[in-house]
Amino acid sequence: MTGTGTAVWLVPEHRGGSTVVTVTGTLVLDTYPxxxxxxxxxxxxxxxxxxxxxxxLRIEDDTLASVFSVVAMRISDWPGIPFALVSPRPEHRAVLAGRAVDRFVAVHDDVGTAERKRDSPPRRRAVQLLAPTTGASALARRFVTRVCAEWGVPAHEEDAQLIATELVENTVRHTVSAPRLRLELRRGIFTVSVGDDDPRPAVLHERLSATEAGLGLQLVAQVARVWGCSRSWSDGKVVWAVLTTRGRPGRRAG
Incomplete structure (x- = not known):
């Protein structure tokens, strides 16, 4: 609840192939974030x-409907899953069209239609829960090697190992959580992510000398097209990196 007495509520329901979020309340400047x-x-x-x-959802100011475009663009970086809006209200459709939101996000009348028409690119996912010990990064590297071989993407193995090592070591060093390593492949895009139960934003370790443990933010940025830290609904976080060709400067997702 905000100081103006307005609020938005989000209730997620995990279904077979999608997560449906029922959004109610009032969208104003205070509830936009x-x-x-x-x-x-x-x-x-x-x-x-x-x-x-x-x-x-009640939209007080049409310009605030841009929030859905922002979400769509953020999700396109990671986790790279389809995002759609549902509303049977003509005034909603008019606002979304007027603010060009429907150019970035598919808009449907009902959930059933949204599920039938969603663009679901083929994707592979492999998850490994690691013990929060000093040997976790070595196990992470072996996991990456095995998955890259199974998926037939050996070109990603070296970069994925580097990223996985840094993210896992940061989790072990700075939290008391068991690192959750996740690898995904969709439309040729390979991502590495590590989740934990600590809500504090991740600060990737900057290596100060050649002998110090950790790969450092500069190397992570070099091998990733984009990387970032996302809070999870369960109050933890996921640090992720999207791989691309070697030597291409990366950027931090805003």
Whole structure:
């Protein structure tokens, strides 16, 4: 609840192939961050797609509908899953079209239609829960090697090992959580992510000398097209990196 007496509520329901989020309340300037961050947190834990049912949402200012474009662009970086909106209300459709939101996000009348028409690119996912010990990074590297061989993407193995090592070591060093390593492949895009139960934003370790443990932020940025840290709906976080060709400067997702 905000100081103006307005609020937004998000209730996620995990279904077979999608996470449907029922959004109610009032979208005003004060609740804009709550809606944006809430949808991004839910997307962090969603396996295949996110569908936001906004039929019960009141939009006070048409310009604030841009929040859905922002969410769509953030999700396109990671986790790279389909995102759609649902509302049977003509005034919603008019606002979304007027603000060009429907150019970035598919808009449907009902959840069933959204599920039938979603673009679900073929994806592979492999998850490994690691013990929070000093040997976790070695196990992570072996896991990456095995998965890259199974998926037939040996070109990603070296970069994925480097990223996985840094992210796992940061989790072990700075939290008391067991690192959750996740590898994904979709449309030729390979991602590495590590989740934990600590809500504090991740600060990638900057190596100060050649003998110090850790790969450092500069190397992570060099081998990743984009990387970032996303809060999860379960109050933890996921640090992730999207791989591309070697030597290409990366950027931090905003």
């Amino acid at each position: 709550d809606l944006r961050d809430g949808l991004l947190k839910i997307a962090t834990d969603a396996p295949d797609s996110v569908i936001a049912d906004i039929g019960g």
